[in-house]
Amino acid sequence: MFIKRFTNQLILFAGLALSPVVFAADLAPTKVEYQHAEEAGGKGSDVIKLTAPKACAVFDDARIVYTKRRYGQANIISKPAAGCNPSGGQCKLEVKWEHEPAGRLNYQVEINWKLQSSC
Amino acid sequence: MxxxxxxxxxxxxxxxxxxxxxxxxxxxxxxxxxVRYQPPEEGALNRNNATLVVADPTACPASIDDNLATADIALPLADVLGNCVQQSLAKLAQGKQVTLPHEWRDEFVELPQLTLGQAVYRVKVALSTAPSGLWGLVLPATGGDPAVFVNGKLIGWGGSFQAPVARNANRPLMFAIPQGLLNQGDNYFDIYVVSQPANAGFLERLVIGRAEVLEESYQHYHFxxxxxxxxxxxxxxxxxxxxxxxxxxxxxxxxxxxxxxxxxxxxxxxxxxxxxxxxxxxxxxxxxxxxxxxxxxxxxxxxxxxxxxxxxxxxxxxxxxxxxxxxxxxxxxxxxxxxxxxxxxxxxxxxxxxxxxxxxxxxxxxxxxxxxxxxxxxxxxxxxxxxxxxxxxxxxxxxxxxxxxxxxxxxxxxxxxxxxxxxxxxxSLQAMESFNAQLIELNQELEERVEEKTRKIAQSYETIRILGQEQVLLHERSRIMRDMHDGIGVYLTSMLRQLESGTVDRDQLSSAAHNALNDLRLMIDSLGSASTDLPAMLGMFRTRISVALDACGVELEWDVDELPPLTDFGPERALNLLRILQEAFTNALKHSGATCIRLSAKSATKPEGTGLINIEVCDNGKGFNLGGTAGNGLKNMQYRAQKIKAGFAIKPSAIGTCLEIGLPISGV
Missing domain, CATH: 1.20.1070 (Rhopdopsin 7-helix transmembrane proteins)
Known part of the structure; x- marks a missing residue:
């Protein structure tokens, strides 16, 4: 009797403990890639309108990952607040970039998501 | 061959x-x-469109003195070249659009003034952003000597502008562009080229970019x-x-x-x-x-x-x-x-x-x-x-x-x-090795042959030696037989005849027996080990003759110096010498009536320079008549002296007789 109750409790707690891991695995970061290679050099900004990869996913954070970078840089100048839900249509992210003549800038904007607890 | x-x-x-x-x-x-200059695939700007302007000959001197540093009146090179480029570009509107690489020899009909060998290329580079960091410019090849201006500022040149100007046709050039010289917007690269002769003038192209990006490709092409x-x-x-x-x-x-x-x-x-x-x-x-x-x-x-x-x-x-x-x-x-x-x-x-x-x-x-x-x-x-x-x-x-x-x-x-x-x-090495191998083989064969021949020669020498020994023995045996026959044999025959005739004269028989015995002794002495040593032989003779001299009461004076060794003085010569001495002493005892006999032996030198040993036997007897007929004894002595190639002389004197024997030391 005691053993059966203990086993049920063990399964319950283990399920509770593993549930965030299972959900987190489903929410891989989304990546948006940009390439800029102007011979005479260039600068500008890229605006990303966020779309959630899954229902109940909200914006967590974003960062720049360079795949090619020659004499240039890209910076996120504005991003939504953590927890912003893209379904509202208000989550936008802006990246400002610049490279020298004969330069090149290939970068990815890596967006991390998190699941809304009450969805 | x-x-x-x-x-x-x-x-x-x-x-x-x-x-x-x-x-x-x-x-x-x-x-x-x-093979061409390969600029980096990315990170460099390749420009091959330019405007060509023939340089203004009034503003561009044909030759600029190298000794600006020591000249009395020296203008900065940048000013001279800058003025030249500025004056020349005043006619930019009449300039000709060309594609690089551009060769002057194609333009002499259209631009006859180009034959003077001076031109300016203007290349416009529009930049959307101002470059930061150190930039560079590469001229892969220039027919002659270039001077490079960026936005009106001289950044470098290719060598002497004094005639004959420097030649950079095969020398890629790279110039650093100082920071801040390149701006956002239009930038102008003016390349003043001087070529002597003019038909060798050209500009390949112009490549700009970050200095570190251009460096590797420039170095490769320069190499x-x-x-x-x-x-x-x-x-x-x-x-x-x-x-x-x-x-x-x-x-x-x-x-x-x-x-x-x-x-x-x-x-x-x-x-x-x-x-x-x-x-x-x-x-x-x-x-x-x-x-x-x-x-x-x-x-x-x-x-x-x-x-x-x-x-x-x-x-x-x-x-x-x-x-x-x-x-x-x-x-x-x-x-x-x-x-x-x-x-x-x-x-x-x-x-x-x-x-x-x-x-x-x-x-x-x-x-x-x-x-x-x-x-x-x-x-x-x-x-x-x-x-x-x-x-x-x-x-x-x-x-x-x-x-x-x-x-x-x-x-x-x-x-x-x-x-x-x-x-x-x-x-050659293989041939040499082959020759060496053959040579070694030949050497071995030769060595074997030499060894065999040596063995045969040794055998021949041994045979010759044995034959020589046998011949010496035979000769010695013959000599002894002959000596015995001539000496002791004669006395024995005389004794035998007396005994056979029945008229035995005891004195004669005794004398003959003595003579035979003496001759036998002489032969034995001559065969002994002293036969090659003259002083020893004379010593033995003294011992034998002293008995007879004592018996006759005759004094013996012995005067023998230290004598040199005689070469080839064997038993035969020794016997003959002893017989001559024996005969001389016998004659002195028998016929001279002397009371003293002297024997002297000394070494001397002949007038012609050869050495000899003089042996003298002198007595103080009645002397000797040289005019008379020589007896058998004297003839025998002369014969024996001749046989041993010795000099022989008799010198009679008032106080006796001297007999002289000259033995040559060598060459007998």
Missing amino acids: KNIIDLRIPTRLGAWPVLVLVGICLVVGWQITT FRSTLPQTIALVVFVLSCAIGLLWLYRRQDIEYGFCALGGLFWSLYTLDQFIVNIVGSYRFWDWLSVVSLGGLSLVAVFFVHRFLQQRHPRTELTVVWVFSSVALVLAVVSEAWFYHLLQWVAYPLVCLSLLYVLVFSAHEAWKIRSADLYVLVAAGSVVVLLAIHDLLVILNLESLAYGRFLHFGAPFVLIAFGWILLQRFVR
Whole structure:
């Protein structure tokens, strides 16, 4: 009797403990890639309108990952607040970039998501 | 036949391997002619559109003195050049849009003032952003001496602007652009180029970018266009000197001499590929270059004839006359004619003679089927290919901007020669080893023969020695028998006759017995060990004679000095000497009535210089009448003295008789 109750409790707690891991695995970061290679050099900004990869996913954070970078840089100048839900249509992210003549800038904007607890 | 030809062994190679080898060499040679400056794929701006403006001759001096630092009135070079470019660009509106690479020789009809040899290229580079960091500019090749301005500021130049101006046709240049000079918007690159002669002027292109991005590609191209020719010239020069030394040691191999001379011409010609500040006037320098190239092709003709043991004196004479005449004409004609002759006569002739050498050697190689010649033909085909390419460049059928390539043929020829010499060395080594093996075999055989002969000679000597011993024994036996027969035998016969006749005279019989006994003693003494030692022998004689002298009451004076040894004084001579002495003492005792007998022996020297031992036996008796008839005793003494080759004399005197025996010390 005691053993059966203990086993049920063990399964319950283990399920509770593993549930965030299972959900987190489903929410891989989304990546948006940009390439800029102007011979005479260039600068500008890229605006990303966020779309959630899954229902109940909200914006967590974003960062720049360079795949090619020659004499240039890209910076996120504005991003939504953590927890912003893209379904509202208000989550936008802006990246400002610049490279020298004969330069090149290939970068990815890596967006991390998190699941809304009450969805 | 000479060694150089001896080692040229026919090969079993068929046609295909040879054609493949030649094909590979031609492909490699052709690849060399396609080498260009390769700017980085990214990170550099390649510009080949420019506006050409002929420089203003009133503002641009033909020659700018190098000694600005020590001149009394010196203007900054930047000011002089800047003024020139500024004045020239005032006519930018009349400038001509050109595509780089651009060669001046194509423009002389349209732009006759370009023949003065000065021009300005303006290249516009629009930049959307201002570059940061250190930027650079690469000019892969410029026909002459460039000065580079960026947005009106001088950033560098290619060498001396004093005539003859620096030559950078084969020297890629890279200039750093100071930070802040390049702006956002339009930037202007003005390249002022001076070329002497004008027909060699060109601008290949202009590449700008970050200095660190351009550096690697610039270094690669600089190595190919400048460092490699320098290395080739140096290697060819050193090897030519080495081959020249080889020829000095082996004058009979004239091929080596031609090879060394050709190498020297080649290295002299290659100087033009990397020397920036030339010596003398530019025309003299170009004359020297073409003459060295002509010398190279001339020597190649002589070399190939000698190498293949072919005599073509008429061809050689014709080639010498043609090349000498062209060289002479080039030295005296006007500048305009000089470069025309260079283009249409001198270089085609060089190519023709090199082609002749290639065809000639290929024909012979095919006949002889020699591997050495095949390699030489393969290398020669590359040389001819490069020479034809250079001819096309000179005839304006190929671009001047990418340079000439004939000097790159030298490594092929060197490799071919190296291969031939290596083959010869290996063959010589193998032949030497084979000869050594044969020599060792022959030596062993010879040693065996010598050993056998030595053994036989030793056997012969042994046989001769034994025969000699036997002969000596036989001779000695005969002598003893003869002595016994002549000495003791006579006395015994006399005694036997007396006894047989029955009239025995006791005194005579006793005397004969004494004589026989004495003679026997003398013989024994002469056969003893003292027979070779004269003082010892005389000592023994003294012992024997003393008894008789004492019995007769005669005194003996003994005066024997230390005597030298007598050579070849054996038992026979000893016996004869003892018999002479015995006879002398007997005569003195019997007939002289002497009371004293003296024996002296001394060494002396003959008047002619030879040594001898004088033995004198003197008595103080009644003397001796030399006028009388000599008795048997005296005759016997003379005979015995003659037999032992000794001098013999009797010297009678008032106080007795002296008998003298002269024994030669040597040479008896």
